[in-house]
Amino acid sequence: MSRKSLYDGGNGVSNETPETRDALSNLLREERRFPPPPAVAESANVTAAAYDEADADRLGFWKAQADRLSWAVEPTETLDWSNAPFAKWFADGKLNVAYNCVDRHVEAGLGDRVAIHWEGEPGDSRAVTYAELQREVSRAANALTEMGVQAGDRVAIYLPMIPEAVVSMLACARIGAPHSVVFGGFSADAVASRIQDADARVVITADGGYRRGKPSALKPAIDDALASCPDVRNVLVVRRTGEDVAWTEGRDVWWHDAVGNASDTHTPEAFDAEHPLFILYTSGTTGKPKGILHTSGGYLTQASYTHWAVFDLKPETDVYWCTADIGWVTGHSYIVYGPLANGATQVMYEGTPDTPHQGRWWEVVQKYGVSILYTAPTAIRTCMKWGDDIPAKFDLSSLRVLGSVGEPINPEAWIWYRKNIGGDRCPIVDTWWQTETGAMMISPLPGVTATKPGSAQRALPGISAEVVDDNAAPVPNGGGGYLVLNEPWPSMLRTIWGDDERFKDTYWSRWEGLYFAGDGAKKDEDGDIWLLGRVDDVMLVSGHNISTTEVESALVSHPKVAESAVVGAADATTGQAIVAFVILRGSAAEEPGIVDELRNHVGATLGPIAKPKKVMIVEELPKTRSGKIMRRLLRDVAENRELGDVQTLTDASVMSLIQAKLPTAA
Numbered sequence: 001m002s003r004k005s006l007y008d009g010g011n012g013v014s015n016e017t018p019e020t021r022d023a024l025s026n027l028l029r030e031e032r033r034f035p036p037p038p039a040v041a042e043s044a045n046v047t048a049a050a051y052d053e054a055d056a057d058r059l060g061f062w063k064a065q066a067d068r069l070s071w072a073v074e075p076t077e078t079l080d081w082s083n084a085p086f087a088k089w090f091a092d093g094k095l096n097v098a099y100n101c102v103d104r105h106v107e108a109g110l111g112d113r114v115a116i117h118w119e120g121e122p123g124d125s126r127a128v129t130y131a132e133l134q135r136e137v138s139r140a141a142n143a144l145t146e147m148g149v150q151a152g153d154r155v156a157i158y159l160p161m162i163p164e165a166v167v168s169m170l171a172c173a174r175i176g177a178p179h180s181v182v183f184g185g186f187s188a189d190a191v192a193s194r195i196q197d198a199d200a201r202v203v204i205t206a207d208g209g210y211r212r213g214k215p216s217a218l219k220p221a222i223d224d225a226l227a228s229c230p231d232v233r234n235v236l237v238v239r240r241t242g243e244d245v246a247w248t249e250g251r252d253v254w255w256h257d258a259v260g261n262a263s264d265t266h267t268p269e270a271f272d273a274e275h276p277l278f279i280l281y282t283s284g285t286t287g288k289p290k291g292i293l294h295t296s297g298g299y300l301t302q303a304s305y306t307h308w309a310v311f312d313l314k315p316e317t318d319v320y321w322c323t324a325d326i327g328w329v330t331g332h333s334y335i336v337y338g339p340l341a342n343g344a345t346q347v348m349y350e351g352t353p354d355t356p357h358q359g360r361w362w363e364v365v366q367k368y369g370v371s372i373l374y375t376a377p378t379a380i381r382t383c384m385k386w387g388d389d390i391p392a393k394f395d396l397s398s399l400r401v402l403g404s405v406g407e408p409i410n411p412e413a414w415i416w417y418r419k420n421i422g423g424d425r426c427p428i429v430d431t432w433w434q435t436e437t438g439a440m441m442i443s444p445l446p447g448v449t450a451t452k453p454g455s456a457q458r459a460l461p462g463i464s465a466e467v468v469d470d471n472a473a474p475v476p477n478g479g480g481g482y483l484v485l486n487e488p489w490p491s492m493l494r495t496i497w498g499d500d501e502r503f504k505d506t507y508w509s510r511w512e513g514l515y516f517a518g519d520g521a522k523k524d525e526d527g528d529i530w531l532l533g534r535v536d537d538v539m540l541v542s543g544h545n546i547s548t549t550e551v552e553s554a555l556v557s558h559p560k561v562a563e564s565a566v567v568g569a570a571d572a573t574t575g576q577a578i579v580a581f582v583i584l585r586g587s588a589a590e591e592p593g594i595v596d597e598l599r600n601h602v603g604a605t606l607g608p609i610a611k612p613k614k615v616m617i618v619e620e621l622p623k624t625r626s627g628k629i630m631r632r633l634l635r636d637v638a639e640n641r642e643l644g645d646v647q648t649l650t651d652a653s654v655m656s657l658i659q660a661k662l663p664t665a666a
């Protein structure tokens with residue numbers, strides 16, 4: 001194992017001792033290996049040869065993947081990088097994205113295949129076949145056209161997890177109107193600023209959706225938001241909960257009237273491969289939200305290829321379920337565009353995982369025979385906290401591949417997922433990507449990779465990633481630095497909506513020709529990549545760079561810990577001091593001595609330098625609505641500052657609970 005694998009963001013400080021160097025290479029000491037199950041390897045969609053093939057001719061590889069799609073005009077060009085970093089992929093090709101996701105499957109005789117097994121939170125359900133989806137998308141496309149929406153016009157979508165959300169996105173794609181989906185949990189202000197930035201003229205929403213056992217209204221937020229969006233002409237409203245809504249005559253239109261009465265046939269028009277498909281605002285923990293722009297041909301090619309390759313999708317037999325919300329990029333690429341382009345059958349669930357009971361997800365897996373499950377580490381750690389006995393009550397034997405996305409997955413959470421959900425048999429694919437990358441970039445392949453708990457491992461075929469130091473030099477195996485992407489990829493963001501300068505500045509200005517992802521990473525002795533979280537989340541303690549992810553993983557490896565968040569707080573002696581916020585597992589009560597026990601555990605696992613100065617036992621952690629821990633707020637608490645902006649928090653009361661704990665923390 002490495003002797004110099006300490007994550008060193010390149011500050012060159014060398015006052016480390018052999019023990020601390022060693023100690024901090026903990027993640028890289030993870031030696032458990034899980035080779036692909038022979039049954040998966042034998043019938044895998046993708047074999048190891050794909051890497052060599054793509055290395056030998058990267059553009060040829062992507063050109064071949066574009067053949068997965070039906071083009072109205074076949075592209076002859078692959079990549080135009082002459083105006084870098086503004087890329088054009090398949091630029092002389094033309095296609096209709098909705099046709100690719102729906103109609104072509106019906107034309108191929110698959111109209112009766114279920115596209116979406118939808119499960120409402122109250123227990124109502126609907127199965128939508130590809131033929132029905134074609135009729136619904138056609139109706140919605142006709143209704144939007146009737147409202148004056150033309151190719152290029154932006155449409156904002158603010159919906160719960162109901163089939164109409166998928167139908168709306170595809171209807172926009174069908175008429176070439178870029179959508180901007182805003183997560184249903186965002187406030188009126190957040191919606192307003194996104195509508196204004198995208199200059200949307202039509203909004204699609206619902207009276208509400210079901211969350212935590214009761215109706216949760218959506219339309220009031222739109223009514224509020226539109227007070228500051230005078231250019232919105234129409235609001236199309238889906239009736240889901242049946243609750244009363246305020247109504248603005250002339251502006252508001254019921255979905256069941258406008259869409260319900262529209263013709264169910266519609267001829268899709270072919271658009272340029274570079275026609276804008278959607279804008280999606282990043283949930284970012286700081287700064288004005290960035291409208292990430294994705295276009296059509298390259299995006300759909302990579303979404304489709306990765307969904308098929310990384311999940312080893314067999315569309316005839318698999319039942320796929322991605323638990324994300326369509327308000328996030330995961331929902332765009334791996335609920336809507338990737339799976340539907342591939343003709344998959346999938347589950348879509350409206351509500352929260354603990355309604356009406358903490359086994360709801362596993363009940364859904366059992367009910368529909370889900371074979372591929374894609375979820376986030378935060379959800380896995382929550383299930384760990386609820387206890388192993390809950391998933392154990394359900395038949396999860398239909399599962400064959402498990403996926404993870406959104407943040408680094410701690411080795412212990414990975415192992416828990418494999419054992420308690422995957423029956424110690426399913427390969428786990430830990431997929432690294434971003435809103436900006438549009439699709440998966442770094443991930444194991446289930447039939448090829450011997451997986452390592454906690455590592456996303458290797459760039460996918462056709463993708464090129466590197467870990468570099470401050471001077472953009474690749475670090476040797478065993479070293480750490482910044483994750484960059486050093487070749488363009490088909491589903492890359494094309495710009496930040498309305499702000500080309502900010503696009504160049506944010507992603508391309510740090511080093512010539514390299515896309516800066518903003519994540520810290522390490523390479524192990526095999527050259528496999530381990531993500532360490534956002535670079536802003538790396539702490540500097542007595543001259544040592546220590547990643548929050550590493551200390552969190554050490555804490556979660558203690559049997560009494562379910563979840564933890566670690567921050568660096570300003571400290572007069574050490575520069576920064578490590579402060580840990582810890583949630584204990586269901587059965588582990590808060591006992592005297594637990595704080596010392598946990599500090600010592602980190603010391604023993606990682607070395608004395610990584611021992612948290614403070615450990616605070618809490619009930620909940622502050623998270624963004626996409627499940628990312630808001631370390632910025634925890635740093636405010638740890639440094640006794642007034643809290644910064646809490647707007648994007650799922651539950652703002654969490655912070656008062658944590659602050660109430662303060663006096664006892666030591």
Ligand code: WT7
Nearest residue numbers: 330405406407408430431432433434435531534
């Ligand atoms: C950031 C992007 C990709 C869809 C959901 C998040 C972190 C994402 C992983 C992973 C370690 C990960 C990174 C990245 N991240 N997946 N498998 N391992 N970190 O999209 O909101 O744009 O966030 O999420 O820090 O930069 P996003």
